[in-house]
Amino acid sequence: MKTLILGLAIILVGCSTPTPVARKFPEAVAELQEKCPTLKTIEGKDVSITDMLKTVVSNYGLYYECSNKVDGWNEWYDKQRKNFDSVK
């Protein structure tokens, strides 16, 4: 019985062996995690061409805002990857 208890104690101690160096996954920038907005549609009847143009301009803005995020993700990934690989 004593041998069994000692044996179990030894085995359980083995379970608590910690990992030598733990690495934390870097947190992404909050702005990059925002979802891209839906493009605007033209509402109403008898829409003038300038109103239509304003919607088109607004949609271009939304597109560039979203493409900016994609570029941001790429930049974030490249930098974090280089930084991660630098630890050896």
Place this chain on the structure above:
Amino acid sequence: MVQLTWMLSFIPEWFWTFLLIGGVVAFFAARFFPQFPLKIGGIVAIVISVWFLGAASNEAKWEARVKELEEKVAAAEVVSKQENVVVQEKIVKQKEFIKGKTEYITRYIDKEIIKNEEVIKYIENCPVPQIIIDAHNAAALMNKAAEDPKK
């Protein structure tokens, strides 16, 4: 084996050095005291002490490596946070620029284009046909169609 090493790690390193010296002394003293099993005892003490001195040295080497890696990881985490700030500032700056530029162009349409004589004469008074608006809206919402192709 790990558990055994763990338990033996509580024995201070000087003990193994002391045992090694004692083993060497016992090995040579065996000539003068043949009535005692000093030779075999000395050999056993030398082997055990050399083994554990080696283990302690190896452990120290790995602990130093772990410490070095921990320092590198900590430094990398600092760099990671700094890079996040750089990316965040860039994103916010570009977002504000795009927003500002969109507002500027919209204001330009309201102030200048809408009052342009040529625009008033040929375009502004003619509403855009619904078919063109529908085509525009379909293009603007094409990602919705991709989410649910049945629509």
